Amino acid sequence: MKLGILLWKNFTIRKRHPIRTIFEIAWPLFLYAIMVAIRKTITLKTQPECHYPARALPTAGALPWLQSIYCNLDTSRNCAQEEVASEIPGKLFNPPGTDSDIPCDEFCSINCLLTKQCNNTLQALEDGNRDLLKASDPFAAVFYSSYKYLLSGKVLYYPSTAQTDAIITNANETFLAIDELTEQLNRQTIPPKPVQKFLGKLLGCLELDKFQGFTNKTELIEKEAELSCQANGTACEPSLWATITFADENGEDLKPATTSEHIIYTIRMSRDVVPSTRSVTPTYWAPNSNDGAGRMRYFDSGFIYLQNMIDDGIIRQQEPNVQTDGIYMQMFPYPCYTPDAFLDAVSGATPLLLTLSWVFTVAIMVKNIVVEKETRQKELMKIMGLSGGSLWAAWFIDIFTLILISSTSLTFMMKFGGIYQYSDGFIIFLYIFSFGCSSIGIIFLLSTFFSTASISAAVAGIVFFLLYLPYNIVSIFRYQICILFMFADGIIYFIIAWYIDNVFPGKYGIPRPFYFFLQPSFWTVKQEEVSEKLLAGVEIQDLGKTYSSGMFCTKKEKVAVDRLSLNFYESQITSFLGHNGAGKTTTMSMLTGLYPPTSGTAKIMKHDIHDEMDQIRTIIGFCPQHNVLWDDLTCTEHVYFFSKLKGYPDEQIDSEIANLLKRTGLTMKAKNLVPSLSGGMKRKLSVALAFCGGSKVVMLDEPTAGVDPYARRGIWDLLLSYKKGKTVILSTHHMDEAEILGDRIAVISDGQLQCVGSSLWMKRTFGKGYLISVNTSDRKMISDIVSKIASDVTVESTKPNEVSIRIPYDAARRYEELRSPR
Numbered sequence: 009m010k011l012g013i014l015l016w017k018n019f020t021i022r023k024r025h026p027i028r029t030i031f032e033i034a035w036p037l038f039l040y041a042i043m044v045a046i047r048k049t050i051t052l053k054t055q056p057e058c059h060y061p062a063r064a065l066p067t068a069g070a071l072p073w074l075q076s077i078y079c080n081l082d083t084s085r086n087c088a089q090e091e092v093a094s095e096i097p098g099k100l101f102n103p104p105g106t107d108s109d110i111p112c113d114e115f116c117s118i119n120c121l122l123t124k125q126c127n128n129t130l131q132a133l134e135d136g137n138r139d140l141l142k143a144s145d146p147f148a149a150v151f152y153s154s155y156k157y158l159l160s161g162k163v164l165y166y167p168s169t170a171q172t173d174a175i176i177t178n179a180n181e182t183f184l185a186i187d188e189l190t191e192q193l194n195r196q197t198i199p200p201k202p203v204q205k206f207l208g209k210l211l212g213c214l215e216l217d218k219f220q221g222f223t224n225k226t227e228l229i230e231k232e233a234e235l236s237c238q239a240n241g242t243a244c245e246p247s248l249w250a251t252i253t254f255a256d257e258n259g260e261d262l263k264p265a266t267t268s269e270h271i272i273y274t275i276r277m278s279r280d281v282v283p284s285t286r287s288v289t290p291t292y293w294a295p296n297s298n299d300g301a302g303r304m305r306y307f308d309s310g311f312i313y314l315q316n317m318i319d320d321g322i323i324r325q326q327e328p329n330v331q332t333d334g335i336y337m338q339m340f341p342y343p344c345y346t347p348d349a350f351l352d353a354v355s356g357a358t359p360l361l362l363t364l365s366w367v368f369t370v371a372i373m374v375k376n377i378v379v380e381k382e383t384r385q386k387e388l389m390k391i392m393g394l395s396g397g398s399l400w401a402a403w404f405i406d407i408f409t410l411i412l413i414s415s416t417s418l419t420f421m422m423k424f425g426g427i428y429q430y431s432d433g434f435i436i437f438l439y440i441f442s443f444g445c446s447s448i449g450i451i452f453l454l455s456t457f458f459s460t461a462s463i464s465a466a467v468a469g470i471v472f473f474l475l476y477l478p479y480n481i482v483s484i485f486r487y488q489i490c491i492l493f494m495f496a497d498g499i500i501y502f503i504i505a506w507y508i509d510n511v512f513p514g515k516y517g518i519p520r521p522f523y524f525f526l527q528p529s530f531w532t533v534k535q536e537e538v539s540e541k542l543l544a545g546v547e548i549q550d551l552g553k554t555y556s557s558g559m560f561c562t563k564k565e566k567v568a569v570d571r572l573s574l575n576f577y578e579s580q581i582t583s584f585l586g587h588n589g590a591g592k593t594t595t596m597s598m599l600t601g602l603y604p605p606t607s608g609t610a611k612i613m614k615h616d617i618h619d620e621m622d623q624i625r626t627i628i629g630f631c632p633q634h635n636v637l638w639d640d641l642t643c644t645e646h647v648y649f650f651s652k653l654k655g656y657p658d659e660q661i662d663s664e665i666a667n668l669l670k671r672t673g674l675t676m677k678a679k680n681l682v683p684s685l686s687g688g689m690k691r692k693l694s695v696a697l698a699f700c701g702g703s704k705v706v707m708l709d710e711p712t713a714g715v716d717p718y719a720r721r722g723i724w725d726l727l728l729s730y731k732k733g734k735t736v737i738l739s740t741h742h743m744d745e746a747e748i749l750g751d752r753i754a755v756i757s758d759g760q761l762q763c764v765g766s767s768l769w770m771k772r773t774f775g776k777g778y779l780i781s782v783n784t785s786d787r788k789m790i791s792d793i794v795s796k797i798a799s800d801v802t803v804e805s806t807k808p809n810e811v812s813i814r815i816p817y818d819a820a821r822r823y824e825e826l827r828s829p830r
Contacts, residue, residue: 010394013107013652014402022406024640024681028412032372036365036414037421043361044425054346058087062094063307065316068334070185073313077155087297090205094338097671157281158310160215162508166228168221169264171325172254177220177273180323183216190214204250218249223264250314251276271322281309296353297342300519314336354427362440363476364750365445369414373407375465377455386601388518391600392701393626393654396509400502411444437458442494449501456508459515460702518604518621530633535779544737545705546576546599550608553594553759568594570759572609578704581637581731583740585751589761592739593633595705598629599737612705631711635690637682643669643693644678647700654701668696670727675718688719695723705735724749726778733764735758739830777816783809 022029046624064072068258079521136144222228228251235248254262255271283305306312320332354361376409380386386399391793419437422428428818450472458464510520521527552567569591576582583591597603599610601621610617647665656664669675672692695711708727712720727736727749738748746753747767754764763770 009397010655011401011405014394014398015405016652017638017649018402018406020645021638021640022237026332028372030336032369033410033413033417035368036416039361039365039422040418040427043354043427047426050350054344054345054347055296056089057341057344059090059092059341060087061092062336062338064444065337066182066313067316068183068322070189070358072334073182074186077158090789093342094336095341095711099656120763121465122592133559154700155308155310157247157249160311161218161221161247161310162215163222163249164222164228164231164235164312165254165262166222166225167253167254167261168223169254169262171267172262172269173221174325175254175321176221178324179317180219182317182622183214183218184216187216192607218375226591229761236704249279249310251289252314252318262614269301269326273322275314275318275568277309277311281305282311294349295345297339341428345557352429357659359476359479363473363766365418366444367472369410369467370447370451371465371469372765373403373451374454374458375461377451378401378458378464381514382459383459384516384632384634384636385638388601388630389653390517390630391602391625391628391630392650392697392703395622396506400452400506400509403452403463406736407448407451408445411608412441415441415444430569438491439487442491446497446501447472449498449505452505454507456512469692488615509584516602517603518617544575545578546610546737547610548572548574548576548595548599548608548610551595551598551605551610552607553591553598553603554606568759569598569605572756572759572761573608574738574764576763577752578735579732580751581727581738581749582738583746583752583753584756585741585743585746587755590741590756592756593709594759596630596709596737599626600707600777601625611755627703628705628707629654629698629701630706630709631698633696633713634711635694637693639682642679642681643674643685646682646693647699650697651701654703656701665701669702671722671729672696673722692719692723692726693728699726699730699734703734705737706730707737707739709739711738712740712742712743721746777814780813780815782811782813784811 025155027263036380056398062076064076068192104180165172195555220231222231232248235246237244237246239438246452253274253276255274256262256268257272261271262268296637316335323332324331355631378418389399415437418440419433423431423433424435451468454468454471455464458467490610507525510524515521551572552570555568556567557564557566572595584595586592594603597613599617601617601624605617612624613627615623641649644665647668648661651661651664665678666675669678672695674689674692674696679690682690682693691711691714695708698706698711699707711727712723715723724745727738730736738746750767752764752766754769755770763774765773
């Protein structure tokens with residue numbers, strides 16, 4: 009029921025501010041509305057499917073291998089829109105034979121190289137200048153940078169044994185075949201064609217003495233450093249292609265005098281020329297085939313070629329009589345697709361866009377929660393019987409509703425606005441909704457750190473955006489993990505906020521011990537039947553409050569309440585009388601749970617303020633010194649809200665509202681909002697709220713402060729009419745008010761109780777008697793009369809037509825003699 013009335017209050021306030029509510033819902037949609045508008049201006053173009061020719065490896069023959077190297081340098085140019093022959097099992101794409109007299113025109117028959125590119129590269133080779141080769145044209149520069157290690161690089165291997173030397177000898181046959189091809193081209197007498205000339209010059213630059221073995225690891229490492237240009241810091245052109253290490257099936261180095269049937273070998277190359285092995289697939293998927301030069305680094309670096317040579321060498325070393333087959337590698341064709349640069353950009357920016365979309369909502373929600381803390385509305389509701397769990401639950405439902413509406417709207421906008429038109433709508437909604445739920449937890453957590461609404465709104469928006477930044481560091485999550493983490497974040501944030509709110513409630517509220525959730529009393533509610541015959545409604549026992557300021561050597565302490573012991577009784581109004589700063593408000597704040605006591609305790613209807621404040625707050629009403637009201641609620645709505653909060657029966661609420669408003673003179677203002685009320689009317693409304701809902705203990709902190717005499721008299725009448733069956737504590741610094749309303753008066757000064765008792769008892773104990781003023785000019789007559797009444801009756805002062813007489817209380821019965829005619 010309390011949750012329902014809180015939801016009613018939040019809904020009523022939102023109803024009074026429709027523009028703000030609509031803005032909170034619509035703001036997250038603003039950025040994505042711009043995205044949809046941009047999306048509608050973009051025209052998508054479908055890319056055709058791609059088919060690629062087969063790539064020859066060294067075992068396929070020297071000339072086919074060289075053709076694949078040169079003609080597939082830029083694979084994207086070899087993309088065919090129809091199926092190629094090599095995709096059919098058992099066929100190849102015009103593979104050149106192993107004979108050396110094939111027409112050189114076939115070398116470029118796959119439309120892989122323009123004639124101009126052949127001629128420019130040929131000119132660079134004729135000049136014998138590698139620098140010129142790198143600068144002759146873009147194609148030549150790419151060719152040299154890709155295959156420089158293949159042309160002039162060395163391959164080191166370890167250990168050099170009879171078995172590994174045999175393997176390397178078999179692997180080196182490819183380069184021997186290239187040497188024979190070079191000699192044949194040089195012996196040709198007919199004028200060479202451009203490509204033939206290029207091939208001859210290219211092979212002339214090829215370093216054929218590739219392999220070098222070592223029996224000592226130290227020598228191998230030294231040679232590696234030399235070829236990698238790392239020795240002695242010398243500047244040179246790196247010429248290390250790869251290092252190969254051989255091991256047996258147990259991972260141990262091969263022994264010189266033994267032969268292993270199972271050989272494990274490792275190819276080590278510079279990390280600058282081979283792909284990273286940190287992940288099997290790219291972090292972010294993107295359409296298009298991996299046919300770019302930068303994506304074919306296992307081919308460009310020669311890793312696959314070298315692996316093919318070593319594999320063939322091992323097979324032929326193990327089985328000399330086996331005829332190995334030439335190997336071609338076929339790239340899978342890539343289907344047609346529609347590239348969408350806009351979607352690629354938006355997909356990566358979605359977390360940032362969501363964060364920016366919710367910044368305003370988070371800032372406003374944090375401000376709304378902190379406003380209730382700053383204006384003490386939160387503590388007033390708790391004093392009037394509200395539990396912290398109901399308050400958090402009401403805010404959760406309020407924010408959850410807005411987020412649900414925004415998330416649903418965003419889903420429709422993304423799905424049908426063309427941003428994520430091919431994605432499942434539920435998946436989109438779940439992603440946005442989980443982000444929103446995580447934001448609710450952040451809102452609750454941030455609200456616990458602030459006590460000023462304006463500052464909280466500014467800082468909350470900044471902190472919320474900064475919490476996005478770690479995403480840029482750790483952003484590799486599967487969708488399921490991402491959703492799970494966001495829901496878990498929301499729960500964790502809320503638990504932390506709940507803990508901080510209990511242990512560090514801020515300026516107002518009683519902090520619980522850090523282990524409060526381990527106490528059985530926190531999870532179980534103590535119920536005690538209070539006898540109707542019990543007279544003492546509030547019992548204060550050595551209650552004390554000390555405020556500290558400064559730190560260490562500059563620490564100062566001020567005692568606000570000093571070991572106060574006092575009882576307040578049912579069906580009585582006890583006037584708490586004292587000057588400003590005497591400790592009246594501090595005492596009431598401790599009794600209502602606004603401030604924790606430094607020492608001592610108090611019991612309200614037999615419930616201790618240390619351990620049973622939740623039970624106490626269900627039976628007390630409180631009127632604070634300063635009005636704590638909602639600007640967006642009317643007088644009727646205030647009384648209705650607090651009556652429901654106190655659990656008042658529904659069938660009696662209307663009569664309760666009418667009665668309280670009538671007694672406070674607010675009937676004519678029942679439908680008016682609080683800002684339209686005068687100061688006196690606001691004060692009367694605050695007093696009415698303290699009595700609503702059948703509160704058994706009512707505490708009023710200077711209820712008539714700042715009101716006119718007529719309103720003050722109305723408040724007096726209200727207190728007198730409602731005191732039956734209630735324990736009423738009234739703080740004031742007006743003696744007349746304390747005397748008229750108080751059945752008992754407790755005088756407090758500097759935090760200490762000076763005296764307590766009825767007005768008559770105090771007068772008799774501490775007073776000097778009655779002071780009577782007589783209007784007469786016959787002073788002698790008055791003196792004679794006074795002397796006859798009693799010796800202790802004295803004339804205090806005389807004026808031209810007035811005489812003041814002080815009569816002790818014991819002599820009051822003789823006062824009639826003064827009225828006897830003379």
